[in-house]
Amino acid sequence: xxxxxxxxxxxxxxxxxxxxxxxxxxxxxxxxxxxxxxxxxxxxxxxxxxxxxxxxxxxxxxxxxxxxxxxxxxxxxxxxxxxxxxxxxxxxxxxxxxxxxxxxxxxxxxxxxxxxxxxxxxxxxxxxxxxxxxxxxxxxxxxxxxxxxxxxxxxxxxxxxxxxxxxxxxxxxxxxxxxxxxxxxxxxxxxxxxxxxxxxxxxxxxxxxxxxxxxxxxxxxxxxxxxxxxxxxxxxxxxxxxxxxxxxxxxxxxxxxxxxxxxxxxxxxxxxxxxxxxxxxxxxxxxxxxxxxxxxxxxxxxxxxxxxxxxxxxxxxxxxxxxxxxxxxxxxxxxxxxxxxxxxxxxxxxxxxxxxxxxxxxxxxxxxxxxxxxxxxxxxxxxxxxxxxxxxxxxxxxxxxxxxxx
Amino acid sequence: xxxxxxxxxxxxxxxxxxxxxxxxxxxxxxxxxxxxxxxxxxxxxxxxxxxxxxxxxxxxxxxxxxxxxxxxxxxxxxxxxxxxxxxxxxxxxxxxxxxxxxxxxxxxxxxxxxxxxxxxxxxxxxxxxxxxxxxxxxxxxxxxxxxxxxxxxxxxxxxxxxxxxxxxxxxxxxxxxxxxxxxxxxxxxxxxxxxxxxxxxxxxxxxxxxxxxxxxxxxxxxxxxxxxxxxxxxxxxxxxxxxxxxxxxxxxxxxxxxxxxxxxxxxxxxxxxxxxxxxxxxxxxxxxxxxxxxxxxxxxxxxxxxxxxxxxxxxxxxxxxxxxxxxxxxxxxxxxxxxxxxxxxxxxxxxxxxxxxxxxxxxxxxxxxxxxxxxxxxxxxxxxxxxxxxxxxxxxxxxxxxxxxx
DNA sequence: CTACATTAGTTCCGATAAAGGACAAATTAT
DNA sequence: ATAATTTGTCCTTTATCGGAACTAATGTAG
Numbered sequence: 001x002x003x004x005x006x007x008x009x010x011x012x013x014x015x016x017x018x019x020x021x022x023x024x025x026x027x028x029x030x031x032x033x034x035x036x037x038x039x040x041x042x043x044x045x046x047x048x049x050x051x052x053x054x055x056x057x058x059x060x061x062x063x064x065x066x067x068x069x070x071x072x073x074x075x076x077x078x079x080x081x082x083x084x085x086x087x088x089x090x091x092x093x094x095x096x097x098x099x100x101x102x103x104x105x106x107x108x109x110x111x112x113x114x115x116x117x118x119x120x121x122x123x124x125x126x127x128x129x130x131x132x133x134x135x136x137x138x139x140x141x142x143x144x145x146x147x148x149x150x151x152x153x154x155x156x157x158x159x160x161x162x163x164x165x166x167x168x169x170x171x172x173x174x175x176x177x178x179x180x181x182x183x184x185x186x187x188x189x190x191x192x193x194x195x196x197x198x199x200x201x202x203x204x205x206x207x208x209x210x211x212x213x214x215x216x217x218x219x220x221x222x223x224x225x226x227x228x229x230x231x232x233x234x235x236x237x238x239x240x241x242x243x244x245x246x247x248x249x250x251x252x253x254x255x256x257x258x259x260x261x262x263x264x265x266x267x268x269x270x271x272x273x274x275x276x277x278x279x280x281x282x283x284x285x286x287x288x289x290x291x292x293x294x295x296x297x298x299x300x301x302x303x304x305x306x307x308x309x310x311x312x313x314x315x316x317x318x319x320x321x322x323x324x325x326x327x328x329x330x331x332x333x334x335x336x337x338x339x340x341x342x343x344x345x346x347x348x349x350x351x352x353x354x355x356x357x358x359x360x361x362x363x364x365x366x367x368x369x370x371x372x373x374x375x376x377x378x379x380x381x382x383x384x385x386x387x388x389x390x391x392x393x394x395x396x397x398x399x400x401x402x403x404x405x406x
Numbered sequence: 407x408x409x410x411x412x413x414x415x416x417x418x419x420x421x422x423x424x425x426x427x428x429x430x431x432x433x434x435x436x437x438x439x440x441x442x443x444x445x446x447x448x449x450x451x452x453x454x455x456x457x458x459x460x461x462x463x464x465x466x467x468x469x470x471x472x473x474x475x476x477x478x479x480x481x482x483x484x485x486x487x488x489x490x491x492x493x494x495x496x497x498x499x500x501x502x503x504x505x506x507x508x509x510x511x512x513x514x515x516x517x518x519x520x521x522x523x524x525x526x527x528x529x530x531x532x533x534x535x536x537x538x539x540x541x542x543x544x545x546x547x548x549x550x551x552x553x554x555x556x557x558x559x560x561x562x563x564x565x566x567x568x569x570x571x572x573x574x575x576x577x578x579x580x581x582x583x584x585x586x587x588x589x590x591x592x593x594x595x596x597x598x599x600x601x602x603x604x605x606x607x608x609x610x611x612x613x614x615x616x617x618x619x620x621x622x623x624x625x626x627x628x629x630x631x632x633x634x635x636x637x638x639x640x641x642x643x644x645x646x647x648x649x650x651x652x653x654x655x656x657x658x659x660x661x662x663x664x665x666x667x668x669x670x671x672x673x674x675x676x677x678x679x680x681x682x683x684x685x686x687x688x689x690x691x692x693x694x695x696x697x698x699x700x701x702x703x704x705x706x707x708x709x710x711x712x713x714x715x716x717x718x719x720x721x722x723x724x725x726x727x728x729x730x731x732x733x734x735x736x737x738x739x740x741x742x743x744x745x746x747x748x749x750x751x752x753x754x755x756x757x758x759x760x761x762x763x764x765x766x767x768x769x770x771x772x773x774x775x776x777x778x779x780x781x782x783x784x785x786x787x788x789x790x791x792x793x794x795x796x797x798x799x800x801x802x803x804x805x806x807x808x809x810x811x812x
Numbered sequence: 813c814t815a816c817a818t819t820a821g822t823t824c825c826g827a828t829a830a831a832g833g834a835c836a837a838a839t840t841a842t
Numbered sequence: 843a844t845a846a847t848t849t850g851t852c853c854t855t856t857a858t859c860g861g862a863a864c865t866a867a868t869g870t871a872g
Binding site for chain 4: 418419420421422423442443444454455457458478479480481482483484485
Binding site: 004023027043167168250252336368369397398401 | 407408409410411412413415417418419420422423424426427429430433434437438449450451452564566573574611612613619621623639640641642643644645646647648649650651652653654656657658668670738741742743744745746772774775776777780781803804806807808809810811812
């Protein structure tokens with residue numbers, strides 16, 4: 001149930017119905033392609049005539065094209081419709097504390113140019129110059145990509161509601177940094193930046209072709225250098241007043257726990273990040289105040305996982321502890337937002353077969369009755385490149401959004 | 407930004423634009439009454455002709471009526487429009503663990519028949535019989551109230567998404583109790599039940615005349631026998647998969663804290679409820695497993711507050727501790743949903759002048775940077791009867807909801 | 813091989829609603 | 843009294859949905 005916003009009303013104009021139905025048709029083509037006009041009409045529960053007009057409109061705009069003729073058991077064969085993603089692309093960038101990633105995708109997030117990676121330049125000004133250069137290089141080296149619709153950047157930190165400034169990214173050492181405008185100016189392209197967890201949640205909320213559609217209430221967890229969390233409720237991303245909503249990474253798990261990059265102690269992130277797991281394996285306490293010891297930096301979670309597979313008892317214990325903390329923190333998330341599903345991504349998911357029961361047990365221990373045991377946990381494998389797809393989704397989804405009315 | 411729901415599309419029909427604009431007009435009349443057609447047209451940024459048609463429609467339906475002629479400095483005087491709340495009423499019921507409250511309001515939640523209260527019958531079957539009797543009595547004794555649009559009931563517990571069953575109400579000892587249907591059958595009226603915190607949040611999201619409109623992201627806190635929490639994000643109530651979302655009352659504050667009615671230890675609710683404050687004042691530990699000691703039951707928070715005013719050091723300390731816990735728990739809420747405003751209601755607000763700084767300090771201590779210090783705390787006085795108004799809102803708001811499209 | 817059934821897509825007309833201009837009604841200032 | 847101003851209604855124009863009729867393409871029964 002939605003209220004009409006008394007301050008900022010959006011009256012339905014003469015063309016509003018058309019606009020609504022055009023976006024519905026476009027989204028049905030996006031999610032069900034290939035599809036015929038007749039099938040669209042059935043899905044939309046309206047006449048074929050009305051749909052034809054909408055589709056021809058979309059074709060004229062270059063958003064959809066008519067492709068192969070389909071097969072039918074009887075009667076005239078349908079002409080299939082496809083989303084027109086030809087000669088258009090999107091640049092996706094995943095900024096991480098030590099290493100960053102760049103990929104070019106089509107408008108539904110499918111990779112067109114394979115991922116490249118490079119060490120992260122932590123000075124914002126120099127980073128903008130480097131990124132602009134890499135984007136320009138990649139696009140020039142692949143003229144077949146066509147027009148670039150924009151650049152999506154995910155960052156490990158909070159971004160303001162207008163999407164122009166990085167408010168706080170402790171792991172990058174950034175503090176109210178203007179990032180969107182400089183990069184847009186240097187590249188001449190539209191640039192969208194967003195917190196990594198929120199971007200991943202957004203991508204899942206919009207559904208990826210072939211995969212099962214995401215429910216209206218879910219949580220996305222990105223366990224890597226930090227802990228990115230994105231929350232979707234009522235089918236919409238939870239942003240809050242300053243776009244800092246859903247930041248469950250910094251809820252307290254233990255008041256006397258390890259020191260977090262954000263400054264306080266005992267945050268969930270400080271218990272479950274890759275760095276936390278590696279530190280725990282090495283028997284060192286994580287303290288973000290000091291630089292990361294070389295010994296810790298040299299080892300990755302993947303190393304810990306492979307050692308645990310080889311029977312290293314310390315590695316097994318470190319991973320199990322992380323799993324238990326993951327579940328305890330998730331309990332707070334489940335009580336707070338009551339999600340139907342929890343997506344988990346990150347390097348640690350490669351050991352999920354052995355960790356899942358531990359996470360589940362810790363989760364169920366502290367969840368309230370109605371949702372206990374009901375939140376399905378789904379692993380998002382790293383091969384799917386969820387963060388880069390999230391970055392691409394930042395650019396591509398606005399064109400598919402439902403018009404704002406009432 | 408909203409997605410079109412690929413599974414359950416709502417195509418714009420011929421009458422959809424009209425429906426949208428009719429609800430906009432109705433809501434503007436609700437929030438700005440009295441108002442002329444010409445002013446409506448200006449607010450909606452459309453022609454007076456279009457508005458006239460909508461308004462005449464609403465008048466014909468009996469939703470709006472044309473009242474007094476207004477004053478204007480020059481030109482023809484406008485005919486004022488009002489929401490038609492004549493000869494219609496709503497029954498609002500606030501179920502609490504020990505005592506319950508009943509009131510009759512008009513369709514915007516204004517009291518028509520003063521509040522009555524009675525001890526709470528905890529057996530659901532007998533309670534339904536008693537409530538139905540009281541509702542019937544009240545409506546028969548006041549024939550001037552006219553038609554009753556329905557009964558809204560707020561409960562201290564979780565209600566399922568369909569609004570028919572109380573899933574879990576620890577303080578009532580209820581456990582998956584069918585409540586809506588029996589009461590509807592006995593009264594012959596539409597019945598809506600909802601968690602008290604959610605209902606209060608809903609009422610505020612819809613705005614009360616005269617008061618400042620609520621922001622799109624806010625939290626409502628009802629501190630009484632338990633701790634009711636309602637969360638609104640993007641202007642919509644956070645419900646989650648099982649309508650158990652926003653239940654921050656049971657996030658852990660300390661793993662070894664007092665025992666909560668929900669069964670686990672250290673919940674926020676167990677630190678800040680009225681019972682917790684009274685127990686703390688008496689130096690007893692709260693343990694929900696046992697019945698409430700007579701000594702505790704005899705004393706109310708109001709008593710503790712008045713004793714603190716008289717200089718009772720123990721009372722002051724007990725209240726200050728509650729305030730500090732309130733702030734600590736709020737920090738988790740603020741990090742999770744980043745609200746622009748926090749409404750606080752409950753008996754303890756009568757001592758807010760001295761407690762506010764303590765709450766604020768504890769809150770700011772653990773909130774993340776972008777939202778730190780930015781969440782405004784607003785007290786909702788008990789005289790405003792927020793829970794009963796919430797109950798009334800359950801019945802009245804659906805008629806004002808924006809049509810679902812896309 | 814032909815007629816018919818079936819399905820896809822197009823075209824056209826009627827109904828409905830917003831957009832906007834013309835106009836009458838009501839009122840105040842000059 | 844006259845002009846100016848504002849409200850509210852009416853009517854025409856334009857855009858959209860809804861549905862029927864029509865054309866196109868294809869398979870199947872006789």
